[in-house]
Amino acid sequence: MVRFNMKKAIFLLLSAWLPATQAAEIELGQQKKSFVQNGQKIERLKIKAGDTIRFKNYDPFFHNIFSLSTLKTFDLGSFPKGESRTVTFDTKGTVDIECAIHPQMQLKLEVE
Numbered sequence: 001m002v003r004f005n006m007k008k009a010i011f012l013l014l015s016a017w018l019p020a021t022q023a024a025e026i027e028l029g030q031q032k033k034s035f036v037q038n039g040q041k042i043e044r045l046k047i048k049a050g051d052t053i054r055f056k057n058y059d060p061f062f063h064n065i066f067s068l069s070t071l072k073t074f075d076l077g078s079f080p081k082g083e084s085r086t087v088t089f090d091t092k093g094t095v096d097i098e099c100a101i102h103p104q105m106q107l108k109l110e111v112e
């Protein structure tokens with residue numbers, strides 16, 4: 001006799017549904033003391049709620065990415081060349097992203 005397994009049924013339902021709504025992971029580099037995407041310096045970025053940004057350091061020195069925005073407050077700490085840190089943005093709105101080491105590095109993130 002095959003028993004109905006509720007946990008398995010829910011898992012299968014979610015597995016079928018999740019790929020269609022899966023959030024993206026977007027790389028946002030730090031290069032030459034700027035935020036870059038695909039090698040281009042950017043000061044604004046639009047993503048969708050639920051997306052994750054991977055902050056990756058391409059410079060031969062540390063960056064410390066953070067935000068004091070009420071929508072999403074975070075501090076990734078200092079990380080060296082080649083390392084990355086991720087942040088997921090679940091709420092729609094605007095987030096100002098900065099670097100604690102290089103005040104000229106600023107990015108306005110719009111979560112839609």
Ligand SMILES: [Cu+2]
Nearest residue numbers: 063099101102
């Ligand atoms: Cu920096």
